[in-house]
Amino acid sequence: MKFKNILFFTALLLNLLDVKAQNQKNKEEDLSKLSFKERLTFNIGGGLGGLMLSNTYSSINVMPQVGYRITPKFTSGIGANFQYYKNINYSNNAYLIYGGNAFARYKINEVLFAQTEYQMLNFQNTWNQYALIGGGFNPIPKMYVSAYYLLLYPNNNIYNAPYVIRAGFMF
Numbered sequence: 001m002k003f004k005n006i007l008f009f010t011a012l013l014l015n016l017l018d019v020k021a022q023n024q025k026n027k028e029e030d031l032s033k034l035s036f037k038e039r040l041t042f043n044i045g046g047g048l049g050g051l052m053l054s055n056t057y058s059s060i061n062v063m064p065q066v067g068y069r070i071t072p073k074f075t076s077g078i079g080a081n082f083q084y085y086k087n088i089n090y091s092n093n094a095y096l097i098y099g100g101n102a103f104a105r106y107k108i109n110e111v112l113f114a115q116t117e118y119q120m121l122n123f124q125n126t127w128n129q130y131a132l133i134g135g136g137f138n139p140i141p142k143m144y145v146s147a148y149y150l151l152l153y154p155n156n157n158i159y160n161a162p163y164v165i166r167a168g169f170m171f
Helices: 003-023
Strands: 040-049 057-069 074-087 094-107 112-123 126-137 143-152 163-170
Touching: 040 074, 040 143, 057 094, 057 163, 074 112, 112 143, 126 163
Parallel strands: none
Antiparallel strands: 040 057, 040 163, 057 074, 074 094, 094 112, 112 126, 126 143, 143 163
16 A cells, blocks of 8 residues: 555544544543542553564564643653664664653544653663654544654664654553
């Protein structure tokens, strides 16, 4: 399938989901009545990279995150990154990459969100910085799919591209 077709169907799906969200009741809850624990959100996400684990490049990423709902639409929090990485063009070795992240997420409507993220990741005993901007959508409640563009990354970019795609669960 050509990139144009994928882009078209993605845009169509996003528009359909946006219409669905606009038709739902827009109920803003009063967060001041919730306890600290009730304002916490949890994400368990991650992704696969390298053209579905190809012969030359493989990447499996797991990212648990905890956020705090500052307003009904704005959440900020921290998380951890764990990644298995192998690129035979770079080395025959496989690596475990680890680190942390801080994120800010803005809920545009019931299914769409925008997000920025800052990561500090250890790759081969060197700490590197990454800055991501993007967003995602919840096609099914408690699940999400998101895409990010890397604004900041080192020369030995572990994502092997200027973009990152993730999927996961929110609860």
